[in-house]
Amino acid sequence: MLALYVRDLKLGIRAGGGALVGILFFLAVIATVPFAIGPELTLLARIGPAMLWTGALLASLLGLDRLFQADREDGSLDLLVLAAERHMLPLIVLLKCLAHWTASVLPLVIAAPVLGILLNMDPLANAATTLTLLVGSPAVTFVGAIGAAVAVTLPRGGLLVSVLILPLVIPVLIFGVSTAYASVNDPAPFLPPFLILCALTLFFTVLGPLAASAALRAARG
Amino acid sequence: MRLTAQDLGAERGGERIFSGLHFAIGAGEALLVTGPNGAGKSTLLQVLCGLLPAAEGTILLEGAGEEWPTVAAAAHYLGHGNAMKPAMSVEENLRFWREFNGEPCLEVDEALEEVGLGSLGYLPFSTLSTGQRRRAAIARLLVSWRPIWLLDEPTAGLDARSETRFTALMEAHRADGGLIIAATHWPLHLQDVKELVLGDAA
Numbered sequence: 409m410l411a412l413y414v415r416d417l418k419l420g421i422r423a424g425g426g427a428l429v430g431i432l433f434f435l436a437v438i439a440t441v442p443f444a445i446g447p448e449l450t451l452l453a454r455i456g457p458a459m460l461w462t463g464a465l466l467a468s469l470l471g472l473d474r475l476f477q478a479d480r481e482d483g484s485l486d487l488l489v490l491a492a493e494r495h496m497l498p499l500i501v502l503l504k505c506l507a508h509w510t511a512s513v514l515p516l517v518i519a520a521p522v523l524g525i526l527l528n529m530d531p532l533a534n535a536a537t538t539l540t541l542l543v544g545s546p547a548v549t550f551v552g553a554i555g556a557a558v559a560v561t562l563p564r565g566g567l568l569v570s571v572l573i574l575p576l577v578i579p580v581l582i583f584g585v586s587t588a589y590a591s592v593n594d595p596a597p598f599l600p601p602f603l604i605l606c607a608l609t610l611f612f613t614v615l616g617p618l619a620a621s622a623a624l625r626a627a628r629g
Numbered sequence: 630m631r632l633t634a635q636d637l638g639a640e641r642g643g644e645r646i647f648s649g650l651h652f653a654i655g656a657g658e659a660l661l662v663t664g665p666n667g668a669g670k671s672t673l674l675q676v677l678c679g680l681l682p683a684a685e686g687t688i689l690l691e692g693a694g695e696e697w698p699t700v701a702a703a704a705h706y707l708g709h710g711n712a713m714k715p716a717m718s719v720e721e722n723l724r725f726w727r728e729f730n731g732e733p734c735l736e737v738d739e740a741l742e743e744v745g746l747g748s749l750g751y752l753p754f755s756t757l758s759t760g761q762r763r764r765a766a767i768a769r770l771l772v773s774w775r776p777i778w779l780l781d782e783p784t785a786g787l788d789a790r791s792e793t794r795f796t797a798l799m800e801a802h803r804a805d806g807g808l809i810i811a812a813t814h815w816p817l818h819l820q821d822v823k824e825l826v827l828g829d830a831a
Contacts (some may be wrong), residue, residue: 411728413723422716484709485728486680493702494731527692629682 409495412488413503417566420511427512430467431519438523439465449528456529457588459522461581464541465548468513469573472552473559473566475508476624480560489624490551497621501553505616509549517541526543536591536598544584547609550616555585558621580608630693630776631655632677632808634699637686639669639676646672648685652825654775658808659799659822668828670812671709674779678706678812697776704777709785711766715755719746719765722754723772730773740771745794759786767795770802778802780811793818 420427428564441459445452479485488500520541524534555573583605590596631653638648646669654660662670675681677688679701690700697703716809723737741750744764749757757765763770764788770778778799784792796818799809803819811817 409729411725414718415725418721419714421718481710482714483712484714486706486708486710487712488679490680490701490704492708493699495729592662598764 409499409503410497412500412505416453416504416507420507427515429480430512431515434463434467434516434519437466438526440467442526444492447546453526453530456524457529457533457540458585460524460537461541461585461588463523464513464520464545465577465581467516468545468548469552469570471508471512472549472556472573473569475504475553475556476560477556478619481487487562488568495530497570498617501557501620501624502613505546505549505553513549517545521576530592533588533592534624537588540584540602542589543602543609544580544605545567547612547616548573548577548578548601550609551580551614552611553620554620554623557611557620558625560627571588580605580612630699630806631689631691631811632701632777632810633689633691634677635687635689637676638684639672639681641672641681645684647827650686650825650827652823654808654810654823656806657803658806658818659803659811661817661819661824662702662759662812662827663716663814663824665826670827671781672709673827674708674781674812676702676707677720678704678779679731680706683687694778700777701745703775704779705773705775706779706781707766707770707783708781711754711762712769713754713762713765715753716752716813718751719754719757719768720750721748722765723768728767728774731770732774734774735771737768737772740767740768743771743794743798744768745791760788760791764791767798771798776806777808778810780809780813782813783811784813784817786813 436473438459454594476485479488489497505561517538520538521534524537555569558572559569562568583601587601587605590601633653634650637650639646652660662673664670672681676683677700688700690703693703720737723740727733738745738750741747744767746761746764784795787795799819803809
């Protein structure tokens with residue numbers, strides 16, 4: 409099973425730099441915000457966590473449609489589905505998601521504090537936002553797997569995947585941003601929204617692979 | 630081990646492709662599925678391994694023991710795609726399938742030697758020619774053991790010499806007690822095979 413994770417990780421890093429595209433998109437979004445908002449440092453610092461979350465969310469949607477499509481095109485997906493007797497299909501999907509997250513989304517989380525500086529965020533808010541991204545972004549990938557599995561037979565499913573899963577990831581966005589704000593705005597408590605964010609990630613860790621494998625099975629019929 | 634199909638039928642997009650198929654093959658036997666384009670050869674293989682549901686009839690795998698509970702678990706499926714990643718080397722691809730499929734059989738370099746790619750394992754899969762790609766995909770059948778081989782046009786793109794070599798590999802698999810079901814347009818030069826003709830020729 410580990411072999412699948414290693415293979416997907418290698419492919420994610422090697423093949424055409426999917427991770428780099430995400431980071432460049434993230435950088436482009438964040439770097440343009442200060443020009444659009446104007447030189448109001450307090451305003452920038454206030455919208456910082458929200459902008460980082462929105463940017464990271466959209467950037468992490470970029471390569472998602474290829475999650476299963478590349479495997480479908482070369483015939484690997486059939487073999488992965490057939491191996492269900494040996495390895496559970498939801499586990500296979502889970503590992504593919506984890507590999508995708510490590511190769512394409514983790515770099516965004518690592519880049520987030522650097523980009524936060526561009527938005528005049530103070531160190532505490534920056535650290536809190538990065539932490540919430542680290543905890544919340546796997547949920548986006550797992551929900552994305554559902555969309556990617558539903559759209560696996562469509563040749564240009566990229567935008568469809570994003571539109572399909574956006575409603576489902578809105579709660580993650582809301583709690584991610586509110587946790588980040590809670591760390592800097594004193595009266596608001598930090599722990600409750602943070603724990604809900606953790607719960608959302610755990611919930612989608614289970615639901616995402618299960619739903620995605622059901623969709624993959626149905627896509628055959 | 631015995632694979633039996635009774636009264637088997639399949640649909641594709643609401644259209645009945647074939648129905649009422651009967652066949653049974655045992656260990657060491659081979660079944661050639663022939664017929665014109667669109668007769669349902671690929672569909673039959675996909676139904677057999679469980680990628681597509683059967684519209685009617687049953688598929689039975691008997692005497693395979695607990696190790697091989699279903700046809701999908703007991704079978705290597707070689708479809709139209711080669712299931713290899715262009716960005717990885719041939720060796721890396723095969724090593725992945727060997728680990729992922731379990732039941733290791735031949736070593737990766739031995740398997741590459743068997744299909745005549747012994748010196749090319751380090752190359753990225755994308756640089757291979759069509760026939761070499763097919764041979765690499767055939768090497769996947771050798772790196773982990775499965776009693777049943779379901780082959781969909783296995784010799785597509787192979788030259789005459791590789792075809793002979795592949796025939797020898799299939800005979801060796803039958804001698805080890807394996808079953809082979811191959812959908813093909815070309816006679817594979819196998820000894821005493823059963824033949825199943827699909828489509829209007831039947």
